[in-house]
Amino acid sequence: MASMEPFNRLVRLAARAFYDDISMKGDNQPKTSRGDNRGMAVVVLDALTRRQWVREEDLAKSLKLHSKQLRRILRFFEEEKLVTRDHRKESAKGAKVHNAAAAAASDGQPVTKEGEEKVKVHTHSYCCLDYAQICDIVRYRIHRMKKKLKDELDSRNTIQHYICPSCNKRYSAFDALQLVSYTDEYFHCETCNGELVAESDKLASEEMGDGDDNVRKRRREKLKDMQQRIEEQLKPLVAQLERVKNLPAPEFGSLQAWERANIGAFANGDPSAADSSRNSQGQYGTPMPYIGETKVEVDLLGDGVKEEGAESGKNGSELKVLPPWMIKDGMNLTKEQRGETSKASKLDEKSEAKDGKKQDSKDDQSIQEEYIKAYYEALRKKQEEEEEKRRMQQEGDTFVSDSQSERQVGKKYKREDEDEGIEWEEQQPTGNTTEMYKLADLNAEAQESGDDEDDLVWEEG
Amino acid sequence: MFFHIVLERNMQLHPRHFGPHLRDKLVSKLIKDVEGTCSGRHGFVVAITGVEDIGKGLIREGTGYVTFPVKYQCVVFRPFKGEILEAVVTMVNKMGFFAEAGPVQIFVSNHLIPDDMEFQSGDVPNYTTSDGSVKIQKESEVRLKIIGTRVDATEIFCIGTIKDDFLGVISDPGAAV
Numbered sequence: 001m002a003s004m005e006p007f008n009r010l011v012r013l014a015a016r017a018f019y020d021d022i023s024m025k026g027d028n029q030p031k032t033s034r035g036d037n038r039g040m041a042v043v044v045l046d047a048l049t050r051r052q053w054v055r056e057e058d059l060a061k062s063l064k065l066h067s068k069q070l071r072r073i074l075r076f077f078e079e080e081k082l083v084t085r086d087h088r089k090e091s092a093k094g095a096k097v098h099n100a101a102a103a104a105a106s107d108g109q110p111v112t113k114e115g116e117e118k119v120k121v122h123t124h125s126y127c128c129l130d131y132a133q134i135c136d137i138v139r140y141r142i143h144r145m146k147k148k149l150k151d152e153l154d155s156r157n158t159i160q161h162y163i164c165p166s167c168n169k170r171y172s173a174f175d176a177l178q179l180v181s182y183t184d185e186y187f188h189c190e191t192c193n194g195e196l197v198a199e200s201d202k203l204a205s206e207e208m209g210d211g212d213d214n215v216r217k218r219r220r221e222k223l224k225d226m227q228q229r230i231e232e233q234l235k236p237l238v239a240q241l242e243r244v245k246n247l248p249a250p251e252f253g254s255l256q257a258w259e260r261a262n263i264g265a266f267a268n269g270d271p272s273a274a275d276s277s278r279n280s281q282g283q284y285g286t287p288m289p290y291i292g293e294t295k296v297e298v299d300l301l302g303d304g305v306k307e308e309g310a311e312s313g314k315n316g317s318e319l320k321v322l323p324p325w326m327i328k329d330g331m332n333l334t335k336e337q338r339g340e341t342s343k344a345s346k347l348d349e350k351s352e353a354k355d356g357k358k359q360d361s362k363d364d365q366s367i368q369e370e371y372i373k374a375y376y377e378a379l380r381k382k383q384e385e386e387e388e389k390r391r392m393q394q395e396g397d398t399f400v401s402d403s404q405s406e407r408q409v410g411k412k413y414k415r416e417d418e419d420e421g422i423e424w425e426e427q428q429p430t431g432n433t434t435e436m437y438k439l440a441d442l443n444a445e446a447q448e449s450g451d452d453e454d455d456l457v458w459e460e461g
Numbered sequence: 462m463f464f465h466i467v468l469e470r471n472m473q474l475h476p477r478h479f480g481p482h483l484r485d486k487l488v489s490k491l492i493k494d495v496e497g498t499c500s501g502r503h504g505f506v507v508a509i510t511g512v513e514d515i516g517k518g519l520i521r522e523g524t525g526y527v528t529f530p531v532k533y534q535c536v537v538f539r540p541f542k543g544e545i546l547e548a549v550v551t552m553v554n555k556m557g558f559f560a561e562a563g564p565v566q567i568f569v570s571n572h573l574i575p576d577d578m579e580f581q582s583g584d585v586p587n588y589t590t591s592d593g594s595v596k597i598q599k600e601s602e603v604r605l606k607i608i609g610t611r612v613d614a615t616e617i618f619c620i621g622t623i624k625d626d627f628l629g630v631i632s633d634p635g636a637a638v
């Protein structure tokens with residue numbers, strides 16, 4: 001994503017320039033000094049610069065605002081085109097998916113909250129800043145301010161008035177047709193046929209006019225003064241706009257896309273989760289939080305291969321490898337291997353995976369949770385061992401470990417081929433994890449070949 | 462702005478037209494009476510596009526004339542403040558210039574003409590930029606913005622400006638000469 005800081009600075013400047021004294025009056029608020037919440041708009045905008053898509057309830061909580069009050073402010077900013085909002089009906093589980101995405105987006109930590117089954121559906125509102133639009137809006141706003149003042153100074157869009165110097169009769173430009181003279185280039189008075197003078201000319205010629213002229217003069221000075229202050233006070237904002245002009249604005253996308261992108265870091269199963277939440281949103285009558293949740297956990301349990309099989313019905317093109325947070329604690333090699341594994345074995349195992357998936361969905365919730373626990377445990381152990389191995393490797397006996405692990409890879413693959421269906425399904429978490437750890441100390445060349453026969457050939461040659 | 466609307470009018474028909482072509486006569490009279498007129502409320506009636514309904518005639522005592530309520534569809538043209546129009550210049554003088562957009566007369570006073578255009582008197586009075594590249598004279602086509610309208614019962618008169626972005630001459634008859 002593009003660097004946020006220049007844009008966030010822009011938002012903060014704009015908030016202080018334009019929304020400093022905006023007061024959101026609540027209907028039920030007593031008209032006391034406590035009801036004065038000016039500056040709240042700035043606080044909310046500032047808070048949003050530190051977040052991406054955020055559920056409005058959560059934002060209200062962290063700002064210690066009443067959610068109604070916050071909603072009023074957000075609705076205002078939505079109208080001002082600074083904030084994008086989204087509303088959807090969702091169960092407690094759907095909310096969890098969002099939490100997961102938010103957590104993944106903010107610090108890359110896996111969220112392993114186990115929620116209880118709730119079929120209650122509430123409408124939740126989400127909001128985030130629309131940076132690209134904010135740039136446009138702020139620029140447009142400044143442009144309009146300046147143009148309005150300039151137009152007034154130039155007395156543009158004002159109807160010209162004319163005065164007869166001899167009889168002081170006033171005419172407006174609407175009378176022009178009747179005033180036209182076909183003998184010269186001027187307008188002539190209807191009553192005395194005197195040559196009319198445009199009123200602004202009169203103002204220019206005799207500065208010391210009557211009270212009316214003085215009023216106009218004062219107004220002119222006021223406008224000029226205002227123009228100057230605009231230039232002065234908006235200088236930092238304009239400078240920031242200039243700075244930001246050629247930078248790509250941060251783009252969160254729609255709420256759904258954003259959750260999908262960020263939860264991708266949380267679990268492979270996100271697309272399905274997002275899909276199911278959208279379904280439940282789209283068809284209000286039949287929210288299916290259970291299905292959505294099951295999918296998330298199934299995907300956690302399995303790996304990329306299974307995911308692929310399970311997903312093929314909906315969007316088979318989704319080809320996710322290891323979630324990034326795993327890569328972080330694990331190793332680069334691990335990730336590559338994992339990606340390759342799924343590619344190499346995917347085709348053969350797709351159908352089996354599908355079968356397995358069916359069975360899996362029948363499985364008990366508790367069993368799945370057990371698996372997850374076991375999986376994380378194994379993963380952690382592996383990573384520790386891996387670290388150790390690596391250290392050893394660095395010390396010198398690269399050759400030995402290399403060939404050893406090579407053979408192990410071969411073994412592994414054979415075993416996977418043999419174990420099929422349900423067997424394979426249940427073996428998967430542990431088998432997979434050990435495999436990962438062993439492969440971790442392969443060097444890159446070894447990993448390139450997924451087939452063990454190829455490996456052997458390469459080894460010999 | 463143009464609108465396609467339904468209007469109603471009471472038509473009086475002379476008894477001599479009562480016959481098999483009564484309806485035709487009524488419609489042709491309607492067209493003759495209405496097209497090209499201006500109502501302050503709806504603007505100029507540009508064309509009648511159809512007759513929706515002709516009600517029951519009412520014989521007027523003493524004259525023998527019959528009054529028919531006629532509902533008809535028509536295209537009307539009504540200028541609005543803020544609207545951008547293209548118009549043909551009809552007259553130029555020191556106070557500004559007049560232009561026509563169809564039936565609408567528009568006056569652009571000289572303070573609403575860009576400051577870099579100056580009035581040049583002569584056989585063909587005109588407003589010209591100092592480098593002579595842009596010239597407004599009779600028959601020039603200009604794009605202008607309406608800043609005020611005066612709507613009378615029978616007439617609409619507009620004040621326009623060309624002192625804004627993308628306004629001004631769009632074709633210059635003097636350039637071809």
Ligand SMILES: [Zn+2]
Pocket residue numbers: 164165166167168169189190191192193194
């Ligand atoms: Zn006079």
